[in-house]
Amino acid sequence: MKRAALSAILLVLVAAGSSPAAVHVSILGGYALPTEKNYAGAFAFGGRLSFDLHQYFAIEVSGFRYETSVAGTEDGLSKGTLAVLPLEVSLVGRLPLSGGRFTPTFAVGAGYFIHQFSLDPQIGADWETVGFSITEKLDNAIGFHLGVGLDIALNRSLSLVVDAMFRFAESKAAWTMTDQTSHEEISGALEKLDQGSIALGIGLKFSLR
């Protein structure tokens, strides 16, 4: 899936390169607040590549990574660390105001959420001392997003970007506990784990053409 997503992004970049439209590169920092209450809020960073399709429309590919700590629940992920990297494609609507100095933006799109969960090392180590191993794996997921933002032109090729993005995704996870002596294993699946978030971002957008 990762390869497929990266291939898609490269295809868009190649397509954009052949297009006469302007290309913009943004770098963003921000804060992601997961909608799952057992996940802590976390600082995030990412980048965005925009291709103007029209005066009012653009297409963007972006990535926005954050790493959150999970408190752990019986019917959700255990205590640990969760890294989330949504690779997204968005259709962006723009409404240039004041001669283009201020441009409110609206975005909608889909993405592929790459998840990496690590069980709290202390839990794993404690269970190892009594002879049990634990694995917990969170699946990647397809998600959707809606966003609003504002581009503030600083000069012809540089803008200040602020936005807020609502991401919706659900994923599945699997856990396994194994007694290293008897090899007695017990496993389970976790369904419909909320991987959504509200992210606030601020960054700089460089216009290449």
Next chain:
Amino acid sequence: MRKTANQNSIVGIVFFCLLLILFLMPTRAVVERQPQMFSSLSPAENALDQSHPKLQSALARLEEIYTSSGLTRAKEFAGLRKMDMVEDTVRVVAVTMPMPNQIQTRMVVSAMKQRIEALGGKIELAYRQNIQTYIPIQALTTLASDPLVKYVRLPLKPVPLEVVSEGVAKTGASQWKSIVPYRAQTGAKICILDVGFKGYESLLGSELPATVVTRSFRADQDIFADEVHGTANAEIVHDMAPDAKLWLVNFETADEQMGAVDWIISQKVQVISYSLGWFNSGAGDGTGWICEAVEAATSQGTIWATSAGNAAEDHWEGNFSDPDGDGWHNFSGTDRYLEFHARANMPVAVYLNWNDWGTWNGSDYSGSNQDFDLYLYFWTGTSWDFVDKSSNTQNGTQLPTEEISGWSSKTAGTWAVSIRKINATRSVKLELFTYNNDEAIEYFVSPGSITIPADAASALTVGSTSWVDDSLHYYSAWGPTHDGRIKPDFVAPSGVSTSTYGERAFWGTSASAPHVAGACGLIKGNSPYSMSQIRKILEKRAVDLGEAGKDNRYGYGRLNVK
């Protein structure tokens, strides 16, 4: 003639003096050695047994004493035999005739309740076909004669297998202290099912959890029952599984235990710790009332950890053998006495059963037609003094059991039992247990010495080893079961420390079973494993001792959770 009279007087005086000397000197020593009340309450050794075939012989004897000597003497006998009496009534279990279905059983039990009340009885409880009741002594034979009654007997009672916990470290449970529960609700539900919990309140929040659930199924609802045994067991469970929620449940009789187990199941308790043993309460092959209770609980996914018993050197079994043809079993050569020693004022008990229980139908055995009696003697220094006998009739429907209990001696001494064939048409295998003796019995046979319900197939049966060096304790009972299955399943430490027993160590398989119950609760309370998986985990983790693999002394080996 006058001279002759004087001579007669002198002879008379000398004879009187000799009698006085005999009375004051040697015979006094012998009298001191005699068990209390032997002569006055013992039956005649060779008297024909004419008691009602549906009445336990001890109850027949009680009625006989009451009729011939009055209530005071009857109370003495009842006290000696540990019978429960209120005024002129005695506590018994009336077993009603087996019926083909539950509806008819209920009808019979209902009818019997009315008849018992008409006889002046006061009913305590009814469980399946058994009615536990107090009944006037003089109505015992009348009750036994009722056509709806199969048998009238004393209530079956367990004995604490007590013989405090270093076992926590030994078994590796101490390494679980830092464990964060994984996909488990913290704290398993563990029930300590025992006879009494005296002193438990003072240990709450320290040796026991701050709160516990208590329930007494005794007729008098007394959770303490003047017995600390259950409290000490609860301490060990709490030591092993500190986060576990504890249920302290007690009972006194078998029928009360049935109700207790039903209630425990309804509470969704996950582990039962049971450090009690029963004699003459089943065929030793996993059948019987007590084992039935174990199966009822385990079929709901509950783990039942039970003590193997402490009878490795208090058990004899063998085929009836009478080479001298006098009707008495010869334990060796022509020796018909199996001897054992007991301390002063220690009430001894002997239990005999043989392999003629018939078929177990889920609520009762079809019964025995091979009749044997059990005799108890005390060594006076010169001869065996007959003390008591148990002469239940076995002519087809009764249990193949005899039991004598309660007798004690003012001084430490040697006791003996003999087994007499009354009416037997085939060779049977006899099994004898003694209780409260202080040394190994003569001719003891350790294999097969587990007590009930250690023979239950689904029970986790626990023997006893030293927490210091893993050596098997001399008393730890051995398998196999009477149907050839290997028991025990595990061994666990005993001779450990508890607050309840203070400076005395807590010995016996009683102390071992709660270690296993606690270990099960420890894993259940911290992990998502099912009870059957926990059982397999413990089997594989056990430290193999004795013969390689599972064996009849150590089972899979010593409990190990690390």
